[in-house]
Amino acid sequence: MKQTNEPGGVIIGQRNRLQYIILGLLSQRAQTGYDLTRAFDHEIGEFWQASHSQIYPLLQRLETGGDITHEDLITGEKLAKKQYELTPQGRTKLNAWISEPSPELTATKDDFILKLYFIKSADDPRLAPMIAEQLQLHRDQVEHLQARRQTVFPTDDAIQAAYGHYLILEHAIERETHYVAWLERQAATNH
Amino acid sequence: MKQTNEPGGVIIGQRNRLQYIILGLLSQRAQTGYDLTRAFDHEIGEFWQASHSQIYPLLQRLETGGDITHEDLITGEKLAKKQYELTPQGRTKLNAWISEPSPELTATKDDFILKLYFIKSADDPRLAPMIAEQLQLHRDQVEHLQARRQTVFPTDDAIQAAYGHYLILEHAIERETHYVAWLERQAATNH
DNA sequence: TTAAAACATGTAAATATAAACATGTTTAAA
DNA sequence: TTTAAACATGTTTATATTTACATGTTTTAA
Known part of the structure; x- marks a missing residue:
């Protein structure tokens, strides 16, 4: 193998x-x-x-x-x-x-990341709209995941009953939140 | 489609x-x-x-x-x-x-995340070693990525010449760093 | 000088995944 | 009451991906 x-x-x-x-x-x-x-x-x-x-x-x-x-x-x-x-x-x-x-x-196999690899210059006019699009996508995802946390794990009992699931949901929320923060910083850099 | x-x-x-x-x-x-x-x-x-x-x-x-x-x-x-x-x-x-x-x-298709989903209880004895293993793995990955940044992008010129590549390397470093921080917090929680 | 590593290009077989084809039942809402 | 949505289970075809098979050349280090 x-x-x-x-x-x-x-x-x-x-x-x-x-x-x-x-x-x-x-x-x-x-x-x-x-x-x-x-x-x-x-x-x-x-x-x-x-x-x-x-x-x-x-x-x-x-x-x-x-x-x-x-x-x-x-x-x-x-x-x-x-x-x-x-x-x-x-x-x-x-x-x-x-x-x-x-x-x-x-491997992440993220289309946006893949495309970014072929953007050679910081001045490429495609960069800003690409970042803006991903920002929208990942902001929506953060909201979606937070809503899921609310509905799937409303109580501490629910958390204790499916602890691993809770952990990965928390992890996904953090990952997406950081992704959004990173995109925001890039959007700011590319004015 | x-x-x-x-x-x-x-x-x-x-x-x-x-x-x-x-x-x-x-x-x-x-x-x-x-x-x-x-x-x-x-x-x-x-x-x-x-x-x-x-x-x-x-x-x-x-x-x-x-x-x-x-x-x-x-x-x-x-x-x-x-x-x-x-x-x-x-x-x-x-x-x-x-x-x-x-x-x-x-979709991330991360084996660890997938296995975590089926860990029902915070007291599951498999949880701590699983987290410890991933911690090692992702700490190594952070180091590896940082070394790559050093060698691939030693100068500002190198960054300007492959800006998208630089961005995703930065992004990967941040993602992995946050992953490590999250794992550390879970390791601490599970004493 | 010889042997291993790297260079170089393919094909075949197995498995994984996605999309489409195919059929029928039950429930709920209009 | 009729019709759409949801329930329910398959197969087929196409494509993607991995592993193994297959062959040969050039370079580098021992």
């Missing part, structure tokens, strides 16, 4: 992290493929995205591999659902993954 | 950004596939990664599409090189991409 491990080395390739996200989501409660798909629009969508066309086949693979099992449920007259849950093996696999080191930095 | 554009929506899919990186690198000077491959180990490797098996076919596609052309060079007796350069069409395409809005936030 080729990896860049020198400082500054960054890894991009995925070694099927989605399977662990699914195991992790199922560890919280039994869910259908549809439920999992929606989770990527809410919660986890802040950090990862996947569509149902990736999720349904993966659920089949995980079940074949013995990490999850399903129970057939019927809603109304005949709407079939498959509710998946972790097997002990799946739970062990999830915990092994969490406990395993995460020694790789992630 | 499906995109999540609500605030907090994040995009993961790539619409062949690598082609623009190649165009951008070639806009600086004519280069071979090998040169471009190495560029991902140095410069641009901080932000994107690609291996030669992705680069060589893409160079062929870009040439077929009329964005680049190549000249055959011989080193020594018979070592054949293809030195690629932008066509006016390729340059136009690059500039169009840079000028185009970048309205999407990028």
Whole structure:
């Protein structure tokens, strides 16, 4: 497995992290493929995205591999659902993954950053509008994340019940706030 | 093209950004596939990664599409090189991409963050070692980035000649520095 | 002088991800 | 009551990315 491990080395390739996200989501409660798909629009969508066309086949693979099992449920007259849950093996696999080191930095793949790389001069007329656009984008993101903190973690109990989630939300708010501050400084520099 | 554009929506899919990186690198000077491959180990490797098996076919596609052309060079007796350069069409395409809005936030896909999501309790014994590991990783990264700033941008002239690159290096240093500060605070909280 | 490292360019296979195709049921609101 | 939105589960196709396979030359250091 080729990896860049020198400082500054960054890894991009995925070694099927989605399977662990699914195991992790199922560890919280039994869910259908549809439920999992929606989770990527809410919660986890802040950090990862996947569509149902990736999720349904993966659920089949995980079940074949013995990490999850399903129970057939019927809603109304005949709407079939498959509710998946972790097997002990799946739970062990999830915990092994969490406990395993995460020694790789992630490449950011930010379009704006990439474009900026090819802006050679501080006088480039494209620079100011690019910064202004990102400023809007990241200010909106800060607001969005703060609103989420309010709704998802209104009480101290809510924080204690999903502490890791709380931490990454806090982290994301700080990261975005600093991003905005940096953009503001650049906007000021480029008058 | 499906995109999540609500605030907090994040995009993961790539619409062949690598082609623009190649165009951008070639806009600086004519280069071979090998040169471009190495560029991902140095410069641009901080932000994107690609291996030669992705680069060589893409160079062929870009040439077929009329964005680049190549000249055959011989080193020594018979070592054949293809030195690629932008066509006016390729340059136009690059500039169009840079000028185009970048309205999407990028998902971070950080393993540590992902694992943190599944840590439910502040008392989870895995939390402290996870934070300690990341602290090491990001402290090293800060050092690495600062060293790069020293070597790549020793003078004000160097900064003026590659201003965008300088900006993103500054940005990366700030981001990593704040990341370290955040991790330190979490480490302190979890005594 | 010889061997290793760096230079140089490809292809093939496997997997990951995204977008589109495909079908049907249930619920809630108009 | 009818229709749109949400629920529910798949497959297919295209593209992106990684890893491995494959081959040969030139330079540098031992």
